[in-house]
Amino acid sequence: MAEHDDTDAPALTALEACALDWVVRTGSDAFEDWPAFHAWLEADPSHAAAYHAMALNIEDVAATVPPAPVASVDVRPVRRRWPVWTGGAIAASLALLVGYEAIExxxxxxxxxxxxxxxxxxxxxxxxxxxMGGATRLVLDRDDPRAATLEHGEAMFVVRHDARDPFEVRVGGARLVDVGTAFDVKHARGETRVAVSEGAVDYNPGRDAIRLVQGQGLLVRGGKATVTSVDVASVGSWRDSVLAYDGVPLAEVADDLSRALGVDLRADPTVAKRAFSGSIATAKLAGDPALAAPLLGVAIRKRGGHWVMSARS
Structure with missing residues:
Protein backbone atom coordinates (compact mmCIF):
# COMPACT_ATOMS: atom_id res chain seq x y z
CA MET A 1 0.00 0.00 0.00
CA ALA A 2 1.35 3.45 -0.86
CA GLU A 3 2.50 5.60 2.01
CA HIS A 4 0.75 8.91 2.69
CA ASP A 5 2.52 12.20 3.28
CA ASP A 6 0.87 13.64 6.37
CA THR A 7 3.20 16.63 6.74
CA ASP A 8 0.43 19.15 6.09
CA ALA A 9 -2.40 17.20 7.72
CA PRO A 10 -4.20 19.39 10.27
CA ALA A 11 -4.30 18.05 13.80
CA LEU A 12 -7.70 17.27 15.27
CA THR A 13 -8.85 19.00 18.43
CA ALA A 14 -9.54 16.84 21.47
CA LEU A 15 -13.31 17.13 20.82
CA GLU A 16 -12.94 16.23 17.13
CA ALA A 17 -10.78 13.23 17.99
CA CYS A 18 -13.34 12.05 20.54
CA ALA A 19 -16.19 12.56 18.06
CA LEU A 20 -14.28 10.63 15.39
CA ASP A 21 -13.71 7.87 17.92
CA TRP A 22 -17.48 7.58 18.48
CA VAL A 23 -18.21 7.69 14.72
CA VAL A 24 -15.84 4.78 14.12
CA ARG A 25 -17.04 2.77 17.12
CA THR A 26 -20.76 3.22 16.46
CA GLY A 27 -20.18 2.20 12.84
CA SER A 28 -19.09 -1.27 13.89
CA ASP A 29 -21.56 -4.15 14.02
CA ALA A 30 -19.85 -5.22 17.25
CA PHE A 31 -20.63 -1.94 19.03
CA GLU A 32 -23.11 -2.32 21.89
CA ASP A 33 -22.39 0.52 24.31
CA TRP A 34 -25.21 2.81 23.13
CA PRO A 35 -26.09 4.10 26.63
CA ALA A 36 -22.53 5.48 26.99
CA PHE A 37 -22.73 7.05 23.53
CA HIS A 38 -26.04 8.79 24.32
CA ALA A 39 -24.64 9.94 27.68
CA TRP A 40 -21.70 11.53 25.85
CA LEU A 41 -24.05 13.28 23.38
CA GLU A 42 -26.20 14.63 26.22
CA ALA A 43 -23.21 15.88 28.23
CA ASP A 44 -22.69 18.97 26.03
CA PRO A 45 -24.48 20.38 22.94
CA SER A 46 -21.11 20.68 21.16
CA HIS A 47 -20.69 16.90 21.25
CA ALA A 48 -23.61 16.24 18.87
CA ALA A 49 -22.39 18.94 16.47
CA ALA A 50 -18.86 17.51 16.44
CA TYR A 51 -20.14 13.97 15.92
CA HIS A 52 -22.34 15.09 13.03
CA ALA A 53 -19.43 16.97 11.41
CA MET A 54 -17.08 13.99 11.69
CA ALA A 55 -19.74 11.67 10.30
CA LEU A 56 -20.31 13.94 7.29
CA ASN A 57 -16.56 14.13 6.65
CA ILE A 58 -16.31 10.36 6.66
CA GLU A 59 -19.25 10.10 4.25
CA ASP A 60 -17.47 12.53 1.89
CA VAL A 61 -14.29 10.43 2.01
CA ALA A 62 -16.25 7.21 1.56
CA ALA A 63 -18.02 8.57 -1.52
CA THR A 64 -14.69 8.95 -3.36
CA VAL A 65 -13.63 5.31 -2.97
CA PRO A 66 -15.14 2.65 -5.27
CA PRO A 67 -16.70 -0.33 -3.45
CA ALA A 68 -14.85 -3.63 -3.45
CA PRO A 69 -16.31 -6.35 -5.72
CA VAL A 70 -18.55 -8.88 -3.99
CA ALA A 71 -19.86 -12.29 -4.97
CA SER A 72 -23.49 -11.29 -4.67
CA VAL A 73 -25.37 -8.06 -4.27
CA ASP A 74 -28.49 -7.30 -2.24
CA VAL A 75 -30.32 -4.90 -4.53
CA ARG A 76 -32.73 -3.64 -1.88
CA PRO A 77 -32.06 0.05 -1.16
CA VAL A 78 -30.48 0.67 2.21
CA ARG A 79 -29.08 3.74 3.89
CA ARG A 80 -25.29 3.93 3.94
CA ARG A 81 -23.78 2.90 7.24
CA TRP A 82 -20.77 4.73 8.68
CA PRO A 83 -17.58 3.15 7.34
CA VAL A 84 -15.66 0.74 9.56
CA TRP A 85 -11.97 1.53 9.24
CA THR A 86 -9.53 -1.33 8.59
CA GLY A 87 -7.31 -2.32 11.47
CA GLY A 88 -9.69 -0.78 14.00
CA ALA A 89 -7.29 2.12 14.77
CA ILE A 90 -8.44 5.72 14.98
CA ALA A 91 -6.16 8.05 13.03
CA ALA A 92 -4.95 11.35 14.41
CA SER A 93 -6.47 13.09 11.40
CA LEU A 94 -8.90 12.28 8.61
CA ALA A 95 -5.98 12.81 6.21
CA LEU A 96 -4.21 9.83 7.79
CA LEU A 97 -7.02 7.39 7.14
CA VAL A 98 -5.56 4.98 4.60
CA GLY A 99 -8.36 2.58 3.88
CA TYR A 100 -11.74 1.35 4.88
CA GLU A 101 -14.35 -1.26 4.17
CA ALA A 102 -17.69 0.18 3.13
CA ILE A 103 -20.31 -2.04 4.71
CA GLU A 104 -23.84 -2.19 3.38
CA MET A 132 -39.74 10.24 26.53
CA GLY A 133 -42.49 10.03 29.13
CA GLY A 134 -42.88 7.22 31.63
CA ALA A 135 -43.56 3.63 30.52
CA THR A 136 -42.56 4.46 26.96
CA ARG A 137 -40.76 2.26 24.44
CA LEU A 138 -38.97 3.80 21.49
CA VAL A 139 -37.08 1.95 18.75
CA LEU A 140 -34.24 3.73 16.96
CA ASP A 141 -32.02 2.52 14.14
CA ARG A 142 -28.23 2.61 14.25
CA ASP A 143 -28.14 2.83 10.45
CA ASP A 144 -30.88 5.45 10.12
CA PRO A 145 -30.61 8.29 12.66
CA ARG A 146 -33.56 10.04 11.01
CA ALA A 147 -36.17 7.44 11.95
CA ALA A 148 -37.89 6.34 15.14
CA THR A 149 -40.73 4.01 16.07
CA LEU A 150 -42.94 4.72 19.07
CA GLU A 151 -44.27 1.35 20.20
CA HIS A 152 -46.18 2.64 23.22
CA GLY A 153 -46.22 5.58 25.58
CA GLU A 154 -45.59 9.24 24.79
CA ALA A 155 -42.71 11.17 23.30
CA MET A 156 -42.05 14.77 22.29
CA PHE A 157 -39.98 15.20 19.13
CA VAL A 158 -38.05 18.41 18.45
CA VAL A 159 -36.64 17.80 14.99
CA ARG A 160 -33.87 19.50 13.04
CA HIS A 161 -35.48 19.76 9.64
CA ASP A 162 -33.69 18.49 6.55
CA ALA A 163 -35.79 18.53 3.37
CA ARG A 164 -33.38 16.07 1.72
CA ASP A 165 -33.65 13.61 4.60
CA PRO A 166 -36.93 14.11 6.53
CA PHE A 167 -37.26 12.72 10.03
CA GLU A 168 -39.87 9.96 10.19
CA VAL A 169 -41.79 8.58 13.16
CA ARG A 170 -43.66 5.31 12.84
CA VAL A 171 -46.53 4.76 15.22
CA GLY A 172 -49.53 2.44 15.18
CA GLY A 173 -48.87 1.32 11.61
CA ALA A 174 -48.77 4.93 10.36
CA ARG A 175 -45.99 7.35 9.42
CA LEU A 176 -45.37 10.91 10.57
CA VAL A 177 -42.88 12.94 8.52
CA ASP A 178 -41.56 16.25 9.81
CA VAL A 179 -41.78 19.52 7.95
CA GLY A 180 -39.60 21.51 10.37
CA THR A 181 -41.35 20.42 13.49
CA ALA A 182 -41.86 20.08 17.21
CA PHE A 183 -44.64 17.61 17.91
CA ASP A 184 -45.92 15.25 20.58
CA VAL A 185 -47.02 11.68 19.89
CA LYS A 186 -48.90 9.37 22.23
CA HIS A 187 -49.81 5.76 21.49
CA ALA A 188 -51.87 3.89 24.08
CA ARG A 189 -54.97 1.69 24.26
CA GLY A 190 -54.79 1.21 20.48
CA GLU A 191 -55.18 4.94 19.85
CA THR A 192 -52.72 7.53 18.59
CA ARG A 193 -52.71 11.23 19.39
CA VAL A 194 -50.48 13.78 17.67
CA ALA A 195 -50.14 17.46 18.62
CA VAL A 196 -48.00 20.00 16.75
CA SER A 197 -46.49 22.95 18.60
CA GLU A 198 -44.17 24.20 15.86
CA GLY A 199 -43.93 23.85 12.08
CA ALA A 200 -45.86 21.03 10.48
CA VAL A 201 -45.98 17.26 10.18
CA ASP A 202 -47.45 15.01 7.48
CA TYR A 203 -49.48 12.02 8.60
CA ASN A 204 -49.14 9.10 6.15
CA PRO A 205 -47.55 11.08 3.27
CA GLY A 206 -49.02 10.22 -0.10
CA ARG A 207 -52.37 10.57 -1.79
CA ASP A 208 -54.33 10.53 1.48
CA ALA A 209 -51.82 12.53 3.54
CA ILE A 210 -53.01 14.79 6.34
CA ARG A 211 -50.86 17.83 7.03
CA LEU A 212 -50.96 19.09 10.60
CA VAL A 213 -49.69 22.58 11.32
CA GLN A 214 -48.94 24.46 14.52
CA GLY A 215 -51.95 24.36 16.83
CA GLN A 216 -53.45 21.25 15.26
CA GLY A 217 -53.67 17.71 16.55
CA LEU A 218 -54.82 14.34 15.29
CA LEU A 219 -56.73 11.55 16.99
CA VAL A 220 -56.57 8.13 15.33
CA ARG A 221 -59.11 5.75 16.79
CA GLY A 222 -60.55 2.63 15.20
CA GLY A 223 -58.85 3.39 11.89
CA LYS A 224 -60.46 6.84 11.68
CA ALA A 225 -58.28 9.96 11.80
CA THR A 226 -59.82 13.18 13.14
CA VAL A 227 -58.08 16.57 13.05
CA THR A 228 -58.47 18.63 16.23
CA SER A 229 -57.32 21.96 17.64
CA VAL A 230 -54.73 22.00 20.41
CA ASP A 231 -53.35 24.59 22.79
CA VAL A 232 -49.77 25.09 21.63
CA ALA A 233 -48.63 25.99 25.14
CA SER A 234 -49.85 22.66 26.49
CA VAL A 235 -48.15 20.45 23.88
CA GLY A 236 -45.55 18.38 25.68
CA SER A 237 -46.43 19.98 29.03
CA TRP A 238 -45.98 16.56 30.68
CA ARG A 239 -42.24 17.27 30.50
CA ASP A 240 -42.87 19.91 33.19
CA SER A 241 -45.05 17.49 35.20
CA VAL A 242 -48.32 18.96 33.92
CA LEU A 243 -50.94 16.85 32.15
CA ALA A 244 -53.30 19.04 30.11
CA TYR A 245 -56.58 17.86 28.61
CA ASP A 246 -59.48 19.11 26.54
CA GLY A 247 -62.40 16.66 26.53
CA VAL A 248 -60.33 13.49 26.97
CA PRO A 249 -61.89 10.26 28.35
CA LEU A 250 -60.97 9.47 31.97
CA ALA A 251 -59.65 6.09 30.81
CA GLU A 252 -56.90 7.98 28.97
CA VAL A 253 -56.27 10.21 31.98
CA ALA A 254 -55.85 7.09 34.10
CA ASP A 255 -53.29 5.70 31.65
CA ASP A 256 -51.36 8.97 31.66
CA LEU A 257 -51.32 9.15 35.46
CA SER A 258 -50.09 5.57 35.59
CA ARG A 259 -47.13 6.41 33.35
CA ALA A 260 -46.39 9.71 35.09
CA LEU A 261 -46.63 8.47 38.69
CA GLY A 262 -45.37 4.93 38.30
CA VAL A 263 -48.60 3.37 39.55
CA ASP A 264 -51.25 1.06 38.11
CA LEU A 265 -54.41 3.18 37.85
CA ARG A 266 -57.46 1.84 36.05
CA ALA A 267 -60.72 3.56 35.19
CA ASP A 268 -63.88 1.67 36.09
CA PRO A 269 -66.33 1.28 33.15
CA THR A 270 -68.76 3.60 34.94
CA VAL A 271 -66.40 6.55 34.44
CA ALA A 272 -64.00 5.41 31.71
CA LYS A 273 -65.75 7.34 28.93
CA ARG A 274 -66.47 10.46 30.96
CA ALA A 275 -64.75 13.48 29.39
CA PHE A 276 -62.32 15.62 31.36
CA SER A 277 -60.90 19.06 30.60
CA GLY A 278 -58.27 20.69 32.75
CA SER A 279 -54.70 20.36 33.97
CA ILE A 280 -53.15 18.06 36.55
CA ALA A 281 -49.86 19.01 38.23
CA THR A 282 -48.46 15.54 38.78
CA ALA A 283 -45.56 16.78 40.92
CA LYS A 284 -48.07 17.80 43.60
CA LEU A 285 -49.56 14.31 43.75
CA ALA A 286 -46.41 12.86 45.35
CA GLY A 287 -47.06 9.52 43.68
CA ASP A 288 -50.56 9.25 45.20
CA PRO A 289 -53.24 9.25 42.45
CA ALA A 290 -56.01 9.60 45.05
CA LEU A 291 -55.02 13.26 45.48
CA ALA A 292 -56.30 13.89 41.94
CA ALA A 293 -59.78 12.52 42.71
CA PRO A 294 -61.46 15.86 43.66
CA LEU A 295 -60.20 17.53 40.48
CA LEU A 296 -61.40 14.65 38.31
CA GLY A 297 -64.75 14.39 40.11
CA VAL A 298 -64.29 10.69 40.91
CA ALA A 299 -63.25 8.40 43.72
CA ILE A 300 -59.81 6.77 43.54
CA ARG A 301 -59.12 3.86 45.88
CA LYS A 302 -56.43 1.23 46.11
CA ARG A 303 -57.53 -2.36 45.51
CA GLY A 304 -54.85 -4.96 45.99
CA GLY A 305 -51.84 -4.05 43.87
CA HIS A 306 -53.56 -1.38 41.77
CA TRP A 307 -55.72 1.73 41.98
CA VAL A 308 -59.26 2.09 40.65
CA MET A 309 -60.98 5.26 39.47
CA SER A 310 -64.73 5.01 39.96
CA ALA A 311 -67.87 7.09 40.46
CA ARG A 312 -68.30 8.81 43.80
CA SER A 313 -70.55 6.88 46.13
Missing amino acids: TQSHPYAIETAAGAMRTIRLADGSSIA
Whole structure:
Protein backbone atom coordinates (compact mmCIF):
# COMPACT_ATOMS: atom_id res chain seq x y z
CA MET A 1 0.00 0.00 0.00
CA ALA A 2 1.35 3.45 -0.86
CA GLU A 3 2.50 5.60 2.01
CA HIS A 4 0.75 8.91 2.69
CA ASP A 5 2.52 12.20 3.28
CA ASP A 6 0.87 13.64 6.37
CA THR A 7 3.20 16.63 6.74
CA ASP A 8 0.43 19.15 6.09
CA ALA A 9 -2.40 17.20 7.72
CA PRO A 10 -4.20 19.39 10.27
CA ALA A 11 -4.30 18.05 13.80
CA LEU A 12 -7.70 17.27 15.27
CA THR A 13 -8.85 19.00 18.43
CA ALA A 14 -9.54 16.84 21.47
CA LEU A 15 -13.31 17.13 20.82
CA GLU A 16 -12.94 16.23 17.13
CA ALA A 17 -10.78 13.23 17.99
CA CYS A 18 -13.34 12.05 20.54
CA ALA A 19 -16.19 12.56 18.06
CA LEU A 20 -14.28 10.63 15.39
CA ASP A 21 -13.71 7.87 17.92
CA TRP A 22 -17.48 7.58 18.48
CA VAL A 23 -18.21 7.69 14.72
CA VAL A 24 -15.84 4.78 14.12
CA ARG A 25 -17.04 2.77 17.12
CA THR A 26 -20.76 3.22 16.46
CA GLY A 27 -20.18 2.20 12.84
CA SER A 28 -19.09 -1.27 13.89
CA ASP A 29 -21.56 -4.15 14.02
CA ALA A 30 -19.85 -5.22 17.25
CA PHE A 31 -20.63 -1.94 19.03
CA GLU A 32 -23.11 -2.32 21.89
CA ASP A 33 -22.39 0.52 24.31
CA TRP A 34 -25.21 2.81 23.13
CA PRO A 35 -26.09 4.10 26.63
CA ALA A 36 -22.53 5.48 26.99
CA PHE A 37 -22.73 7.05 23.53
CA HIS A 38 -26.04 8.79 24.32
CA ALA A 39 -24.64 9.94 27.68
CA TRP A 40 -21.70 11.53 25.85
CA LEU A 41 -24.05 13.28 23.38
CA GLU A 42 -26.20 14.63 26.22
CA ALA A 43 -23.21 15.88 28.23
CA ASP A 44 -22.69 18.97 26.03
CA PRO A 45 -24.48 20.38 22.94
CA SER A 46 -21.11 20.68 21.16
CA HIS A 47 -20.69 16.90 21.25
CA ALA A 48 -23.61 16.24 18.87
CA ALA A 49 -22.39 18.94 16.47
CA ALA A 50 -18.86 17.51 16.44
CA TYR A 51 -20.14 13.97 15.92
CA HIS A 52 -22.34 15.09 13.03
CA ALA A 53 -19.43 16.97 11.41
CA MET A 54 -17.08 13.99 11.69
CA ALA A 55 -19.74 11.67 10.30
CA LEU A 56 -20.31 13.94 7.29
CA ASN A 57 -16.56 14.13 6.65
CA ILE A 58 -16.31 10.36 6.66
CA GLU A 59 -19.25 10.10 4.25
CA ASP A 60 -17.47 12.53 1.89
CA VAL A 61 -14.29 10.43 2.01
CA ALA A 62 -16.25 7.21 1.56
CA ALA A 63 -18.02 8.57 -1.52
CA THR A 64 -14.69 8.95 -3.36
CA VAL A 65 -13.63 5.31 -2.97
CA PRO A 66 -15.14 2.65 -5.27
CA PRO A 67 -16.70 -0.33 -3.45
CA ALA A 68 -14.85 -3.63 -3.45
CA PRO A 69 -16.31 -6.35 -5.72
CA VAL A 70 -18.55 -8.88 -3.99
CA ALA A 71 -19.86 -12.29 -4.97
CA SER A 72 -23.49 -11.29 -4.67
CA VAL A 73 -25.37 -8.06 -4.27
CA ASP A 74 -28.49 -7.30 -2.24
CA VAL A 75 -30.32 -4.90 -4.53
CA ARG A 76 -32.73 -3.64 -1.88
CA PRO A 77 -32.06 0.05 -1.16
CA VAL A 78 -30.48 0.67 2.21
CA ARG A 79 -29.08 3.74 3.89
CA ARG A 80 -25.29 3.93 3.94
CA ARG A 81 -23.78 2.90 7.24
CA TRP A 82 -20.77 4.73 8.68
CA PRO A 83 -17.58 3.15 7.34
CA VAL A 84 -15.66 0.74 9.56
CA TRP A 85 -11.97 1.53 9.24
CA THR A 86 -9.53 -1.33 8.59
CA GLY A 87 -7.31 -2.32 11.47
CA GLY A 88 -9.69 -0.78 14.00
CA ALA A 89 -7.29 2.12 14.77
CA ILE A 90 -8.44 5.72 14.98
CA ALA A 91 -6.16 8.05 13.03
CA ALA A 92 -4.95 11.35 14.41
CA SER A 93 -6.47 13.09 11.40
CA LEU A 94 -8.90 12.28 8.61
CA ALA A 95 -5.98 12.81 6.21
CA LEU A 96 -4.21 9.83 7.79
CA LEU A 97 -7.02 7.39 7.14
CA VAL A 98 -5.56 4.98 4.60
CA GLY A 99 -8.36 2.58 3.88
CA TYR A 100 -11.74 1.35 4.88
CA GLU A 101 -14.35 -1.26 4.17
CA ALA A 102 -17.69 0.18 3.13
CA ILE A 103 -20.31 -2.04 4.71
CA GLU A 104 -23.84 -2.19 3.38
CA THR A 105 -26.18 -3.56 6.02
CA GLN A 106 -29.77 -4.11 6.85
CA SER A 107 -31.29 -2.05 9.65
CA HIS A 108 -29.86 -2.32 13.14
CA PRO A 109 -32.70 -1.32 15.50
CA TYR A 110 -32.32 -0.94 19.24
CA ALA A 111 -34.92 -0.10 21.86
CA ILE A 112 -34.91 2.51 24.61
CA GLU A 113 -37.47 2.19 27.39
CA THR A 114 -38.44 4.25 30.38
CA ALA A 115 -40.00 2.92 33.54
CA ALA A 116 -43.35 4.21 34.74
CA GLY A 117 -42.80 7.41 36.68
CA ALA A 118 -39.56 8.23 34.85
CA MET A 119 -38.66 10.57 31.99
CA ARG A 120 -35.66 10.64 29.67
CA THR A 121 -34.39 12.91 26.92
CA ILE A 122 -32.41 11.54 23.99
CA ARG A 123 -30.28 13.91 21.94
CA LEU A 124 -29.59 12.65 18.45
CA ALA A 125 -26.42 13.23 16.48
CA ASP A 126 -28.16 15.58 14.02
CA GLY A 127 -29.22 17.96 16.79
CA SER A 128 -32.78 16.62 17.13
CA SER A 129 -34.07 15.54 20.53
CA ILE A 130 -36.71 13.16 21.81
CA ALA A 131 -38.22 13.49 25.29
CA MET A 132 -39.74 10.24 26.53
CA GLY A 133 -42.49 10.03 29.13
CA GLY A 134 -42.88 7.22 31.63
CA ALA A 135 -43.56 3.63 30.52
CA THR A 136 -42.56 4.46 26.96
CA ARG A 137 -40.76 2.26 24.44
CA LEU A 138 -38.97 3.80 21.49
CA VAL A 139 -37.08 1.95 18.75
CA LEU A 140 -34.24 3.73 16.96
CA ASP A 141 -32.02 2.52 14.14
CA ARG A 142 -28.23 2.61 14.25
CA ASP A 143 -28.14 2.83 10.45
CA ASP A 144 -30.88 5.45 10.12
CA PRO A 145 -30.61 8.29 12.66
CA ARG A 146 -33.56 10.04 11.01
CA ALA A 147 -36.17 7.44 11.95
CA ALA A 148 -37.89 6.34 15.14
CA THR A 149 -40.73 4.01 16.07
CA LEU A 150 -42.94 4.72 19.07
CA GLU A 151 -44.27 1.35 20.20
CA HIS A 152 -46.18 2.64 23.22
CA GLY A 153 -46.22 5.58 25.58
CA GLU A 154 -45.59 9.24 24.79
CA ALA A 155 -42.71 11.17 23.30
CA MET A 156 -42.05 14.77 22.29
CA PHE A 157 -39.98 15.20 19.13
CA VAL A 158 -38.05 18.41 18.45
CA VAL A 159 -36.64 17.80 14.99
CA ARG A 160 -33.87 19.50 13.04
CA HIS A 161 -35.48 19.76 9.64
CA ASP A 162 -33.69 18.49 6.55
CA ALA A 163 -35.79 18.53 3.37
CA ARG A 164 -33.38 16.07 1.72
CA ASP A 165 -33.65 13.61 4.60
CA PRO A 166 -36.93 14.11 6.53
CA PHE A 167 -37.26 12.72 10.03
CA GLU A 168 -39.87 9.96 10.19
CA VAL A 169 -41.79 8.58 13.16
CA ARG A 170 -43.66 5.31 12.84
CA VAL A 171 -46.53 4.76 15.22
CA GLY A 172 -49.53 2.44 15.18
CA GLY A 173 -48.87 1.32 11.61
CA ALA A 174 -48.77 4.93 10.36
CA ARG A 175 -45.99 7.35 9.42
CA LEU A 176 -45.37 10.91 10.57
CA VAL A 177 -42.88 12.94 8.52
CA ASP A 178 -41.56 16.25 9.81
CA VAL A 179 -41.78 19.52 7.95
CA GLY A 180 -39.60 21.51 10.37
CA THR A 181 -41.35 20.42 13.49
CA ALA A 182 -41.86 20.08 17.21
CA PHE A 183 -44.64 17.61 17.91
CA ASP A 184 -45.92 15.25 20.58
CA VAL A 185 -47.02 11.68 19.89
CA LYS A 186 -48.90 9.37 22.23
CA HIS A 187 -49.81 5.76 21.49
CA ALA A 188 -51.87 3.89 24.08
CA ARG A 189 -54.97 1.69 24.26
CA GLY A 190 -54.79 1.21 20.48
CA GLU A 191 -55.18 4.94 19.85
CA THR A 192 -52.72 7.53 18.59
CA ARG A 193 -52.71 11.23 19.39
CA VAL A 194 -50.48 13.78 17.67
CA ALA A 195 -50.14 17.46 18.62
CA VAL A 196 -48.00 20.00 16.75
CA SER A 197 -46.49 22.95 18.60
CA GLU A 198 -44.17 24.20 15.86
CA GLY A 199 -43.93 23.85 12.08
CA ALA A 200 -45.86 21.03 10.48
CA VAL A 201 -45.98 17.26 10.18
CA ASP A 202 -47.45 15.01 7.48
CA TYR A 203 -49.48 12.02 8.60
CA ASN A 204 -49.14 9.10 6.15
CA PRO A 205 -47.55 11.08 3.27
CA GLY A 206 -49.02 10.22 -0.10
CA ARG A 207 -52.37 10.57 -1.79
CA ASP A 208 -54.33 10.53 1.48
CA ALA A 209 -51.82 12.53 3.54
CA ILE A 210 -53.01 14.79 6.34
CA ARG A 211 -50.86 17.83 7.03
CA LEU A 212 -50.96 19.09 10.60
CA VAL A 213 -49.69 22.58 11.32
CA GLN A 214 -48.94 24.46 14.52
CA GLY A 215 -51.95 24.36 16.83
CA GLN A 216 -53.45 21.25 15.26
CA GLY A 217 -53.67 17.71 16.55
CA LEU A 218 -54.82 14.34 15.29
CA LEU A 219 -56.73 11.55 16.99
CA VAL A 220 -56.57 8.13 15.33
CA ARG A 221 -59.11 5.75 16.79
CA GLY A 222 -60.55 2.63 15.20
CA GLY A 223 -58.85 3.39 11.89
CA LYS A 224 -60.46 6.84 11.68
CA ALA A 225 -58.28 9.96 11.80
CA THR A 226 -59.82 13.18 13.14
CA VAL A 227 -58.08 16.57 13.05
CA THR A 228 -58.47 18.63 16.23
CA SER A 229 -57.32 21.96 17.64
CA VAL A 230 -54.73 22.00 20.41
CA ASP A 231 -53.35 24.59 22.79
CA VAL A 232 -49.77 25.09 21.63
CA ALA A 233 -48.63 25.99 25.14
CA SER A 234 -49.85 22.66 26.49
CA VAL A 235 -48.15 20.45 23.88
CA GLY A 236 -45.55 18.38 25.68
CA SER A 237 -46.43 19.98 29.03
CA TRP A 238 -45.98 16.56 30.68
CA ARG A 239 -42.24 17.27 30.50
CA ASP A 240 -42.87 19.91 33.19
CA SER A 241 -45.05 17.49 35.20
CA VAL A 242 -48.32 18.96 33.92
CA LEU A 243 -50.94 16.85 32.15
CA ALA A 244 -53.30 19.04 30.11
CA TYR A 245 -56.58 17.86 28.61
CA ASP A 246 -59.48 19.11 26.54
CA GLY A 247 -62.40 16.66 26.53
CA VAL A 248 -60.33 13.49 26.97
CA PRO A 249 -61.89 10.26 28.35
CA LEU A 250 -60.97 9.47 31.97
CA ALA A 251 -59.65 6.09 30.81
CA GLU A 252 -56.90 7.98 28.97
CA VAL A 253 -56.27 10.21 31.98
CA ALA A 254 -55.85 7.09 34.10
CA ASP A 255 -53.29 5.70 31.65
CA ASP A 256 -51.36 8.97 31.66
CA LEU A 257 -51.32 9.15 35.46
CA SER A 258 -50.09 5.57 35.59
CA ARG A 259 -47.13 6.41 33.35
CA ALA A 260 -46.39 9.71 35.09
CA LEU A 261 -46.63 8.47 38.69
CA GLY A 262 -45.37 4.93 38.30
CA VAL A 263 -48.60 3.37 39.55
CA ASP A 264 -51.25 1.06 38.11
CA LEU A 265 -54.41 3.18 37.85
CA ARG A 266 -57.46 1.84 36.05
CA ALA A 267 -60.72 3.56 35.19
CA ASP A 268 -63.88 1.67 36.09
CA PRO A 269 -66.33 1.28 33.15
CA THR A 270 -68.76 3.60 34.94
CA VAL A 271 -66.40 6.55 34.44
CA ALA A 272 -64.00 5.41 31.71
CA LYS A 273 -65.75 7.34 28.93
CA ARG A 274 -66.47 10.46 30.96
CA ALA A 275 -64.75 13.48 29.39
CA PHE A 276 -62.32 15.62 31.36
CA SER A 277 -60.90 19.06 30.60
CA GLY A 278 -58.27 20.69 32.75
CA SER A 279 -54.70 20.36 33.97
CA ILE A 280 -53.15 18.06 36.55
CA ALA A 281 -49.86 19.01 38.23
CA THR A 282 -48.46 15.54 38.78
CA ALA A 283 -45.56 16.78 40.92
CA LYS A 284 -48.07 17.80 43.60
CA LEU A 285 -49.56 14.31 43.75
CA ALA A 286 -46.41 12.86 45.35
CA GLY A 287 -47.06 9.52 43.68
CA ASP A 288 -50.56 9.25 45.20
CA PRO A 289 -53.24 9.25 42.45
CA ALA A 290 -56.01 9.60 45.05
CA LEU A 291 -55.02 13.26 45.48
CA ALA A 292 -56.30 13.89 41.94
CA ALA A 293 -59.78 12.52 42.71
CA PRO A 294 -61.46 15.86 43.66
CA LEU A 295 -60.20 17.53 40.48
CA LEU A 296 -61.40 14.65 38.31
CA GLY A 297 -64.75 14.39 40.11
CA VAL A 298 -64.29 10.69 40.91
CA ALA A 299 -63.25 8.40 43.72
CA ILE A 300 -59.81 6.77 43.54
CA ARG A 301 -59.12 3.86 45.88
CA LYS A 302 -56.43 1.23 46.11
CA ARG A 303 -57.53 -2.36 45.51
CA GLY A 304 -54.85 -4.96 45.99
CA GLY A 305 -51.84 -4.05 43.87
CA HIS A 306 -53.56 -1.38 41.77
CA TRP A 307 -55.72 1.73 41.98
CA VAL A 308 -59.26 2.09 40.65
CA MET A 309 -60.98 5.26 39.47
CA SER A 310 -64.73 5.01 39.96
CA ALA A 311 -67.87 7.09 40.46
CA ARG A 312 -68.30 8.81 43.80
CA SER A 313 -70.55 6.88 46.13
